[in-house]
Each structure stands twice: as structure tokens, then as C-alpha cells.
Amino acid sequence: MLEWPDSDYEPDPVSKPIVVIGAGIAGLASAWELARRGAQVEVLERGTPGQEASWAGAGILSLLLPWNYPAPLRALTEHSQALYPDWIDAIHKTAAIDPEYRRTGMLIRAPYDRAQAETGFAGQAATVAPAALTGFGPGLWLPEVAQVRNPRLLQALLEGLRRLGVTIHSEIGTISLTTQANRVTAAVSGDRRWPADQFVVATGAWSANLLDQHAAGLPIRPIRGQMLLYRTEPGRLPCILYEAGQYLVPRADGHILAGSTLEDVGFDKTTTVEARDRLHGFMSRLLPDVAASGPIRHWAGLRPGAPDNIPIIARHPILENLFVNSGHFRYGVTLAPASAELLADLMTGKTPEPTLRLFTWPDIIRAAPV
Numbered sequence: 215m216l217e218w219p220d221s222d223y224e225p226d227p228v229s230k231p232i233v234v235i236g237a238g239i240a241g242l243a244s245a246w247e248l249a250r251r252g253a254q255v256e257v258l259e260r261g262t263p264g265q266e267a268s269w270a271g272a273g274i275l276s277l278l279l280p281w282n283y284p285a286p287l288r289a290l291t292e293h294s295q296a297l298y299p300d301w302i303d304a305i306h307k308t309a310a311i312d313p314e315y316r317r318t319g320m321l322i323r324a325p326y327d328r329a330q331a332e333t334g335f336a337g338q339a340a341t342v343a344p345a346a347l348t349g350f351g352p353g354l355w356l357p358e359v360a361q362v363r364n365p366r367l368l369q370a371l372l373e374g375l376r377r378l379g380v381t382i383h384s385e386i387g388t389i390s391l392t393t394q395a396n397r398v399t400a401a402v403s404g405d406r407r408w409p410a411d412q413f414v415v416a417t418g419a420w421s422a423n424l425l426d427q428h429a430a431g432l433p434i435r436p437i438r439g440q441m442l443l444y445r446t447e448p449g450r451l452p453c454i455l456y457e458a459g460q461y462l463v464p465r466a467d468g469h470i471l472a473g474s475t476l477e478d479v480g481f482d483k484t485t486t487v488e489a490r491d492r493l494h495g496f497m498s499r500l501l502p503d504v505a506a507s508g509p510i511r512h513w514a515g516l517r518p519g520a521p522d523n524i525p526i527i528a529r530h531p532i533l534e535n536l537f538v539n540s541g542h543f544r545y546g547v548t549l550a551p552a553s554a555e556l557l558a559d560l561m562t563g564k565t566p567e568p569t570l571r572l573f574t575w576p577d578i579i580r581a582a583p584v
């Protein structure tokens with residue numbers, strides 16, 4: 215397993231004005247980390263903050279079959295998981311909003327590659343789940359897996375940022391960048407301009423659109439995910455259940471999410487009957503009594519898809535004061551604290567460790583499209 219180089223980590227102070235574009239989890243977590251380090255931060259959002267993929271997700275704080283992913287992504291994930299409790303605590307205390315971080319564990323039902331799982335996950339998983347899960351097994355039990363209620367985390371981050379003095383400009387329309395030589399001079403929308411010393415693009419599935427002629431091969435594209443929501447009594451499902459690409463996620467108040475689809479349909483957020491039937495069929499097989507009353511809500515979100523689920527957390531190859539924190543695909547909520555930390559390190563001139571080379575732009579340019 216790769217070591218994360220943070221044993222003596224000390225944040226560097228940042229003091230120059232920074233504009234973060236995009237108010238999803240990636241942009242808000244970036245703004246939080248930069249503001250925490252003393253930067254003067256403004257966030258620009260074309261619509262309502264926190265209403266796109268970050269709202270639509272399930273809030274599972276883990277790779278779904280962790281052993282299937284490249285080592286650097288696993289290292290970033292494990293570091294993020296380690297940061298999560300303190301990160302949430304600080305946001306909760308600052309904002310006085312509880313994002314409902316809970317270590318509920320995840321049960322992975324067959325089929326899965328048992329040998330690969332046990333080799334790649336030694337010490338963190340058990341093949342025997344607790345008695346409370348008897349009705350849901352057999353499967354591989356990952357007791358450390360946590361979840362967060364992502365819409366509440368977004369609300370908490372927004373409120374926390376306001377209390378830290380960060381201005382969030384919302385409903386300002388689509389933003390573009392003006393440049394001079396090899397620098398960005400301002401973010402622009404209509405006749406409004408936001409000059410700054412450094413800029414962060416965190417516009418999720420729309421990152422290449424925002425960069426436009428400066429996209430430099432950024433391989434991020436929308437991948438739609440649909441979700442159903444059910445309501446039952448609290449505690450009916452004690453943990454996250456995963457089976458063959460689909461999952462159920464129980465919230466503390468009795469809501470249960472059933473997800474999700476992976477659809478390459480461009481910037482189309484409509485929901486479909488096919489997806490509803492498939493997810494409802496999954497729910498009906500695992501929790502027929504809860505499924506019987508039908509889903510109370512059905513929605514879709516657009517994930518920022520990137521090859522091998524490797525995010526791009528990097529300085530732009532040409533525009534020296536422009537950074538990207540995007541392409542987290544299926545795991546943007548999981549990866550938020552570690553990605554923001556890595557971004558802030560890059561912005562203060564720290565050289566990433568060799569284990570993080572895969573997140574840099576040149577590697578991404580060489581990678582095949584999604």
C-alpha cells in the first residue's frame with residue numbers, strides 16, 4: 215500500500231486573493247481549505263450553490279470495490295477517509311449544521327472477487343458480518359466505511375464559509391476566463407469581472423466547457439447517475455448494502471437511497487422509466503416491505519467522469535495561475551478533504567509526492583479519453 219506523505223504535515227499560509235469557480239463539493243472544499251489557511255477567497259457559482267452532482271450523490275465515503283482501483287487513487291481515498299472526522303467536526307462547529315457523518319459500515323454482497331478483495335484489503339474487511347446483518351448476507355463486511363448526508367454537508371460548508379468571511383456569488387450566469395500572456399486576469403460573466411491572483415476551476419462535469427479554448431485535453435465529461443429515495447422507520451437497514459454495481463444507503467431518519475446508474479448521455483439530467491424500474495427492482499428484492507410503498511423521489515445528477523476515476527488536481531499546463539480540482543467521477547464527496555488539501559499545497563508551491571503524479575495534468579493528457 216502507498217504511504218501518504220503527511221506525518222509532519224503543516225499547512226502553509228496563503229494570503230493572496232483567490233477566485234474559486236463552481237460551488238459543488240470540490241469548489242466549496244477548496245474554498246474551505248484555502249480560507250482556513252488564511253487566503254482571501256471568493257466563490258463564483260452560475261446557479262444555486264450545491265445543487266448539481268454533489269447534491270445528487272449518495273454520500274458513501276469509500277470506493278465501492280476498493281481493490282479494483284489504481285493505487286494512487288486508493289492512497290488519496292484512504293487519506294481523505296482519515297481526514298474526514300476532524301474535517302466534518304470543524305465544519306459542523308463553524309456552521310452549526312450537522313452533516314450526519316456516520317460510520318455505518320458497508321456489506322458487499324456476492325458476486326465479488328473474493329481472493330482479490332481479501333488480498334487487496336487484508337485487515338480492513340471481514341467475511342463474517344455482525345449478527346444484525348444476518349438477513350442481508352453473506353458478504354464481505356467493511357466495518358470502517360462511513361457516509362455523510364451530502365446535501366447537509368453542502369449546506370454546512372456554505373454556512374461555514376460565510377462565517378469564515380468567504381463571499382459566495384450565486385446565480386451569476388456562465389463564467390468565462392480572460393487571459394493575458396500565460397496568466398488568467400479575471401473571471402467574467404456579462405459585464406461583471408472578478409480579478410484575482412489565482413483561480414481554481416471546480417466546475418465538475420462542466421470543467422472543460424468553462425476552460426473552453428484552454429481545456430488542453432482535459433478529459434472530463436458528464437456521466438449521468440440516477441437515484442431513488444424511499445422512506446421507512448429508522449434502523450430498518452443498519453448499513454450500506456452493495457451488490458453488483460447497485461447500492462442501498464440508509465439515512466439516520468429512515469430514508470433509504472437506492473442507486474445508481476452510470477449513463478453516458480451528455481448533459482442530460484432527465485430521469486428515465488428504465489432506471490426507475492431497475493433500481494426499484496433492486497430495492498424490491500432486498501427490502502420488499504419498504505419498496506412496496508414505492509419511491510418518494512427520483513432524480514439524476516451529472517458526475518464529472520474522468521478516465522480510471524482519476525481526478526485532475528493540478529496547475530494548468532500553460533496558464534500558470536490557474537488550477538483545476540475536478541474529475542472526481544464517482545467519488546467526489548469521498549475525496550473532497552484530501553483533494554482540497556492537495557490543491558492548496560500545489561497553490562502554495564509544494565511539489566507533490568511521487569505517489570500523486572497521476573493527478574497532474576501531463577499524465578492526464580497522455581491518458582485515453584473516458
Ligand SMILES: Cc1cc2nc3c(=O)[nH]c(=O)nc-3n(C[C@H](O)[C@H](O)[C@H](O)COP(=O)(O)OP(=O)(O)OC[C@H]3O[C@@H](n4cnc5c(N)ncnc54)[C@H](O)[C@@H]3O)c2cc1C
Pocket residue numbers: 235236237238239240241258259260261262263264265266267268269270271272273274275276387388389390416417418419420421424438439440441473474475514515516517518539540541542543544545546547548549
Ligand atoms: C447518482 C450519484 C451518486 C453518487 N454517489 C456518490 C457517493 O456515494 N460518494 C461519493 O464520494 N461521490 C458520489 N457521487 C459523485 C459525486 O457526487 C461527484 O464526484 C461530486 O459531486 C463532484 O463534485 P463537483 O463539485 O466537482 O461537481 P458539482 O457538484 O456538479 O459542482 C459543479 C458546480 O459548478 C457549477 N458550474 C458549472 N459550470 C459553471 C460555470 N461556467 N460558471 C460557474 N459555475 C459553474 C455548477 O453549477 C455546479 O454547482 C455520486 C454522483 C451521482 C450523480
